[in-house]
Amino acid sequence: MIRFEQVSKRYDGGHEALSSLSFHIEKGELVFLTGRSGAGKSTLLKLITAIEKPSSGSVRVNGALLKNYNRKDIAFYRRSLGIIHQDHQLMMNHSVFDNVAQPLYIAGEKPADVKRRVHAALDKVGLLSKVSFRPIQLSGGEQQRVGIARAVVKRPVLILADEPTGNLDPELSKDIMELFEQFNQLGTTVLIASHDLGLIARLNYRVMSLSNGQLVETPFASRGGQS
Amino acid sequence: MSNTKKTSNRKRQQVKPQTDIGGWARHHLKCASDAFLTLVRQPISSALTWLVIAIALMLPALFYIMLQAAASQTSHWQEGGQITLYLADATSESAGTTLANELALRPEVLKTEFISKEQAWQSFRPVISENTELQLESNPLPASVVVIPTLQDQADLEALILTLQDLPEINDIQIDLAWIARLNSLLDIARSTVHLLGIILSVAVLLIVGNTIRLSVESRKSEIEITKLLGATDAFVRRPFLYLGAWYGLFGGIAACVLLTLISVNFQSVLEPFLAGYGLSAPAIWLNAGELGTLLFASILVSLAGARIALWRHLRDTDPK
Ligand SMILES: Nc1ncnc2c1ncn2[C@@H]1O[C@H](COP(=O)(O)OP(=O)(O)OP(=O)(O)O)[C@@H](O)[C@H]1O
Ligand SMILES: [Mg+2]
Numbered sequence: 001m002i003r004f005e006q007v008s009k010r011y012d013g014g015h016e017a018l019s020s021l022s023f024h025i026e027k028g029e030l031v032f033l034t035g036r037s038g039a040g041k042s043t044l045l046k047l048i049t050a051i052e053k054p055s056s057g058s059v060r061v062n063g064a065l066l067k068n069y070n071r072k073d074i075a076f077y078r079r080s081l082g083i084i085h086q087d088h089q090l091m092m093n094h095s096v097f098d099n100v101a102q103p104l105y106i107a108g109e110k111p112a113d114v115k116r117r118v119h120a121a122l123d124k125v126g127l128l129s130k131v132s133f134r135p136i137q138l139s140g141g142e143q144q145r146v147g148i149a150r151a152v153v154k155r156p157v158l159i160l161a162d163e164p165t166g167n168l169d170p171e172l173s174k175d176i177m178e179l180f181e182q183f184n185q186l187g188t189t190v191l192i193a194s195h196d197l198g199l200i201a202r203l204n205y206r207v208m209s210l211s212n213g214q215l216v217e218t219p220f221a222s223r224g225g226q227s
Numbered sequence: 228m229s230n231t232k233k234t235s236n237r238k239r240q241q242v243k244p245q246t247d248i249g250g251w252a253r254h255h256l257k258c259a260s261d262a263f264l265t266l267v268r269q270p271i272s273s274a275l276t277w278l279v280i281a282i283a284l285m286l287p288a289l290f291y292i293m294l295q296a297a298a299s300q301t302s303h304w305q306e307g308g309q310i311t312l313y314l315a316d317a318t319s320e321s322a323g324t325t326l327a328n329e330l331a332l333r334p335e336v337l338k339t340e341f342i343s344k345e346q347a348w349q350s351f352r353p354v355i356s357e358n359t360e361l362q363l364e365s366n367p368l369p370a371s372v373v374v375i376p377t378l379q380d381q382a383d384l385e386a387l388i389l390t391l392q393d394l395p396e397i398n399d400i401q402i403d404l405a406w407i408a409r410l411n412s413l414l415d416i417a418r419s420t421v422h423l424l425g426i427i428l429s430v431a432v433l434l435i436v437g438n439t440i441r442l443s444v445e446s447r448k449s450e451i452e453i454t455k456l457l458g459a460t461d462a463f464v465r466r467p468f469l470y471l472g473a474w475y476g477l478f479g480g481i482a483a484c485v486l487l488t489l490i491s492v493n494f495q496s497v498l499e500p501f502l503a504g505y506g507l508s509a510p511a512i513w514l515n516a517g518e519l520g521t522l523l524f525a526s527i528l529v530s531l532a533g534a535r536i537a538l539w540r541h542l543r544d545t546d547p548k
Contacts, residue, residue: 051456106454
């Protein structure tokens with residue numbers, strides 16, 4: 001599903017965020033990506049979503065080399081992803097409904113289907129009562145859950161979540177993790193960046209640890225190991 | 228991997244969902260209505276833009292109207308531009324009348340009039356008897372044919388005169404055409420001015436709409452970035468702004484049409500009694516439905532072009548980072 005080969009990423013500032021990274025995530029896997037702040041977790045996810053381009057090496061998703069994609073290909077490719085951003089990336093001038101509905105509008109869904117699916121997605125994250133609120137009227141955790149609802153509203157083949165539980169209390173974190181597990185059981189590949197080591201430790205999934213832009217062995221690695 | 232290219236091409240096909248006409252049409256409808264609501268919900272700031280568009284359109288249109296009115300009058304004024312053919316002394320009255328009738332049949336001639344020696348004398352005599360003591364034994368004035376040409380350009384008139392010169396009955400030709408030539412070249416200059424004004428002010432409309440769209444893109448930059456992250460194509464992102472441009476063009480065009488008609492009708496009602504005092508009827512000085520339609524269409528087209536150019540310049544800056 002996701003294959004990195006000798007991938008390096010150097011930002012314009014000159015800092016090498018990722019160096020010579022190689023790994024493979026199978027279709028249908030659920031994988032945690034962990035590491036200290038600044039280790040390069042978000043950078044790795046941005047390479048998969050084609051927000052950033054690798055300085056060298058190749059990133060393949062579903063067998064396709066992302067750097068061969070033109071602008072239109074990238075747009076269509078992103079429609080198959082469910083992306084949860086660390087900074088939420090919500091449209092502040094639009095209602096919660098419109099935010100969650102946006103991927104469906106882009107796909108050209110019928111209004112009746114849009115309404116049904118948006119309500120279903122908001123129900124899953126426990127925000128159905130705030131459907132007509134604006135993001136500015138929501139707490140940080142609620143905004144995060146709007147982002148999660150938007151990512152899963154279209155049944156993506158790949159979920160990429162950057163700190164999805166960063167602003168949530170333990171109870172809600174557990175609920176959201178269960179949501180990801182449900183999708184994973186239906187065949188969706190899930191990659192979650194998180195430094196919530198407690199959460200990661202509780203669940204028995206593969207863990208990739210980043211340190212200074214490289215994959216390292218961690219205490220958690222032995223508990224995962226699906227591949 | 229040796230078959231990299233093949234694999235990636237095949238996978239690329241898979242990525243694209245089949246085109247969905249219904250969804251595409253729905254998005255057009257949504258963008259059109261959203262853009263319309265944007266204009267209506269911000270009446271003051273949007274009116275500033277479409278009023279400027281209207282004024283920019285009115286300027287060349289008013290010029291055009293005046294030009295049309297002037298051109299419609301030149302067929303009357305043409306009567307001043309007459310050609311007088313003085314006939315040889317030997318020409319009989321009936322030969323003169325025949326000549327006048329023959330000339331009147333030519334396409335380049337509007338009408339002719341035969342003036343006999345006697346008629347010429349009759350109209351000349353009061354002038355002589357009042358002012359001089361001159362006594363003449365016989366009538367010295369020649370018979371003549373007055374030719375009034377149809378409205379045409381200088382070259383055609385000159386060709387007509389050359390053929391008339393060859394006629395044996397004609398002794399002398401007196402032409403009063405210089406001022407027609409001057410009028411025609413003035414009208415030509417005015418026409419070029421209308422075209423030039425039209426082009427300059429179209430560019431103005433282009434810039435006005437372009438700038439408005441640029442500001443709109445600027446204010447919705449983060450929204451556009453997010454939409455791109457969710458898989459929107461460039462066309463999808465452009466669509467609402469193109470509709471915004473088209474609405475500005477339509478509003479501006481309608482305002483221009485209404486204002487132009489109001490101005491022309493008012494001006495007509497002032498002009499009518501004024502010209503009536505000189506026994507003249509006022510020309511129609513408003514745009515007809517076809518001309519108004521063309522103005523509206525041009526307004527929408529130019530505004531759309533302005534929006535498209537602005538988007539082309541500014542949407543590249545909104546790729547997600
Ligand atoms: N746009 C950018 N321009 C320059 N440097 C960047 C940019 N984004 C990230 N970096 C650098 O790359 C490194 C990795 O950043 P990244 O955001 O991937 O870390 P992270 O693991 O997600 O951290 P956190 O857990 O705090 O979110 C950091 O040192 C950061 O300074
Ligand atoms: Mg991060």
